[in-house]
Amino acid sequence: xxxxxxxxxxxxxxxxxxxxxxxxxxxxxxxxxxxxxxxxxxxxxxxxxxxxxxxxxxxxxxxxxxxxxxxxxxxxxxxxxxxxxxxxxxxxxxxxxxxxxxxxxxxxxxxxxxxxxxxxxxxxxxxxxxxxxxxxxxxxxxxxxxxxxxxxxxxxxxxxxxxxxxxxxxxxxxxxxxxxxxxxxxxxxxxxxxxxxxxxxxxxxxxxxxxxxxxxxxxxxxxxxxxxxxxxxxxxxxxxxxxxxxxxxxxxxxxxxxxxxxxxxxxxxxxxxxxxxxxxxxxxxxxxxxxxxxxxxxxxxxxxxxxxxxxxxxxxxxxxxxxxxxxxxxxxxxxxxxxxxxxxxxxxxxxxxxxxxxxxxxxxxxxxxxxx
Amino acid sequence: xxxxxxxxxxxxxxxxxxxxxxxxxxxxxxxxxxxxxxxxxxxxxxxxxxxxxxxxxxxxxxxxxxxxxxxxxxxxxxxxxxxxxxxxxxxxxxxxxxxxxxxxxxxxxxxxxxxxxxxxxxxxxxxxxxxxxxxxxxxxxxxxxxxxxxxxxxxxxxxxxxxxxxxxxxxxxxxxxxxxxxxxxxxxxxxxxxxxxxxxxxxxxxxxxxxxxxxxxxxxxxxxxxxxxxxxxxxxxxxxxxxxxxxxxxxxxxxxxxxxxxxxxxxxxxxxxxxxxxxxxxxxxxxxxxxxxxxxxxxxxxxxxxxxxxxxxxxxxxxxxxxxxxxxxxxxxxxxxxxxxxxxxxxxxxxxxxxxxxxxxxxxxxxxxxxxxxxxxxxxxxxxxxxxxxxxxxxxxxxxxxxxxxxxx
Numbered sequence: 001x002x003x004x005x006x007x008x009x010x011x012x013x014x015x016x017x018x019x020x021x022x023x024x025x026x027x028x029x030x031x032x033x034x035x036x037x038x039x040x041x042x043x044x045x046x047x048x049x050x051x052x053x054x055x056x057x058x059x060x061x062x063x064x065x066x067x068x069x070x071x072x073x074x075x076x077x078x079x080x081x082x083x084x085x086x087x088x089x090x091x092x093x094x095x096x097x098x099x100x101x102x103x104x105x106x107x108x109x110x111x112x113x114x115x116x117x118x119x120x121x122x123x124x125x126x127x128x129x130x131x132x133x134x135x136x137x138x139x140x141x142x143x144x145x146x147x148x149x150x151x152x153x154x155x156x157x158x159x160x161x162x163x164x165x166x167x168x169x170x171x172x173x174x175x176x177x178x179x180x181x182x183x184x185x186x187x188x189x190x191x192x193x194x195x196x197x198x199x200x201x202x203x204x205x206x207x208x209x210x211x212x213x214x215x216x217x218x219x220x221x222x223x224x225x226x227x228x229x230x231x232x233x234x235x236x237x238x239x240x241x242x243x244x245x246x247x248x249x250x251x252x253x254x255x256x257x258x259x260x261x262x263x264x265x266x267x268x269x270x271x272x273x274x275x276x277x278x279x280x281x282x283x284x285x286x287x288x289x290x291x292x293x294x295x296x297x298x299x300x301x302x303x304x305x306x307x308x309x310x311x312x313x314x315x316x317x318x319x320x321x322x323x324x325x326x327x328x329x330x331x332x333x334x335x336x337x338x339x340x341x342x343x344x345x346x347x348x349x350x351x352x353x354x355x356x357x358x359x360x361x362x363x364x365x366x367x368x369x370x371x372x
Numbered sequence: 373x374x375x376x377x378x379x380x381x382x383x384x385x386x387x388x389x390x391x392x393x394x395x396x397x398x399x400x401x402x403x404x405x406x407x408x409x410x411x412x413x414x415x416x417x418x419x420x421x422x423x424x425x426x427x428x429x430x431x432x433x434x435x436x437x438x439x440x441x442x443x444x445x446x447x448x449x450x451x452x453x454x455x456x457x458x459x460x461x462x463x464x465x466x467x468x469x470x471x472x473x474x475x476x477x478x479x480x481x482x483x484x485x486x487x488x489x490x491x492x493x494x495x496x497x498x499x500x501x502x503x504x505x506x507x508x509x510x511x512x513x514x515x516x517x518x519x520x521x522x523x524x525x526x527x528x529x530x531x532x533x534x535x536x537x538x539x540x541x542x543x544x545x546x547x548x549x550x551x552x553x554x555x556x557x558x559x560x561x562x563x564x565x566x567x568x569x570x571x572x573x574x575x576x577x578x579x580x581x582x583x584x585x586x587x588x589x590x591x592x593x594x595x596x597x598x599x600x601x602x603x604x605x606x607x608x609x610x611x612x613x614x615x616x617x618x619x620x621x622x623x624x625x626x627x628x629x630x631x632x633x634x635x636x637x638x639x640x641x642x643x644x645x646x647x648x649x650x651x652x653x654x655x656x657x658x659x660x661x662x663x664x665x666x667x668x669x670x671x672x673x674x675x676x677x678x679x680x681x682x683x684x685x686x687x688x689x690x691x692x693x694x695x696x697x698x699x700x701x702x703x704x705x706x707x708x709x710x711x712x713x714x715x716x717x718x719x720x721x722x723x724x725x726x727x728x729x730x731x732x733x734x735x736x737x738x739x740x741x742x743x744x745x746x747x748x749x750x751x752x753x754x755x756x757x758x759x760x761x762x763x764x765x766x767x768x769x770x771x772x773x774x775x776x777x778x779x780x781x
Binding site: 019022023026027034036037039040043044047048051133160163164165166188241244245248 | 766
């Protein structure tokens, strides 16, 4: 079996799983309970937050653990937009559905949202952002690394522009960047960051919202005042511990793994570039972890199932929206071509991927193209 | 991007004859706070320190300087070559990084310490302003009330430029003014009082009254966590916590005196114990977080009756503060979120429904005479526990407990 869908999710790491199981057993008390066992859990929770923040260089942020990065995105976006209902909002046309759909919802509620275009490599133009910014803007969401084609957005330049407008906060969905790319910006400079545990070999069901301590939200969920009044519900201590463990294990390896995957990506580019009818989507500056191709005239899903026969697993679009029979939004915005967008296939790599895996993929894909 | 931090001293510069003494202390404090950064080189002059970064990131260094009392402000400087092109290039880069508004007014100021530079300060100022202006969008000259000022400092050992300055903590160098005893309950006020005492150079030992089982280990952990925040501001980064077992005294008060006097008499006992601790440890004064009128025990009349049990100076930095001001400082120094953890402390248990607000000294003395507290006080002093807390290593009573569990992730 060859798994090449790491951008959708990763298998949980053994050490991370050990931490998860141990904390689940040893620290089962509710972090909100007043008794000693509860406070012991709470103490550990505080420690986990501190350690995670320290590793990521976001000591000035509050950390809220959620059930997913999608939830974290929703809390950030709806929470801020509803706090400042007269404010303007800016995002991109290629955000993850959990960001994009949240903004669509806000539009239905009467807010004005401006969407930044992307070029053929899937990258926004900071000049357009500068044009949209004014003193009424309260929130800007720009993903760090796009989940479909891996386009790396100019977060540093965007942050510098947004800094000139004290009311505007920058929200960065960092799910596809963390532990994969060395950020060229300081994570600590970003107002709101969202992360996902299961993209970095942690368990599913754990997301993280980190926000600067002075940021206030309108409540979008109601319940206890747990986690800074932002996210009620019993804290998933084991999940938080597992996320921390994953960051601890993989964040320091970012640069090394990047180099390894960059090499794999180059190899794949050479091999697949030679196949008839294959278009490589996205620019060469994109994250090497994500490799997106289109075979115009073919259906992306057919190719996925064709490869599956050889026990090779890849995606159409993003796993979060791939059951929809619609052209892939990111690629449509990059290319303007429905045909390319409908026939796209995402191959996402890991430092654990081997040359042999890629060679087998190439052979299998050649067969699929010839036969389908 | 930055090469040097220029640090200016604060109030101590008003001192005359003993200025050297202050200077020595502040330089030692700066050095000891920055000892974890091996690449830094610190150069002290009479009214400033120059911290050469030698490639270190400035952010953690500034964070550390923000725990040093006696500094009025800092400026982050960029080193450049002493010619117009280089100065202008670096200035553009610096202004782009520091500019916080879309439209931003600015001016240039030049200090030519190095007189070998072949132009006078006003000429340099004009030349650089003319070169920088067209290269940064939204920049407008305003020499009277600029949003940012670009300083050019031509010194013989190098040319430095910087924009504006960041406020430091102010105050006097840590540990210059002797030692005091901080009474700390776990509430919002006492840590702030401790911080303000440290700000005036008073080194602190902390005293907490614990009344188990009415107060919990969590309440003690809260005090430990508060003091670890406070310890960041001490000269050594460390602070000693004394925990006084107070249950028996509180119990005796509850059982023997008219309960409307509970709080007054409890506080008198706290001050008696504090007085004894100060004398034993050679501490010159007591620091408390009382604020006039905040609760029944903090009215002028109450404070008078409570204060009568000690001859030591009791300083109450928050006496004239409003609660909102106290909370603001608590948030700034990072103690607020700890202080609002919900555990009972010795001041919140056994509170009568209607405590006396204007106690009469004679009546209080009469109530106290109904029971001989001296043995209990002696016992409390003997059974005092001591904790050495360090801001760098988190101390947890949970980790010391006998419940299995590994806190390492």
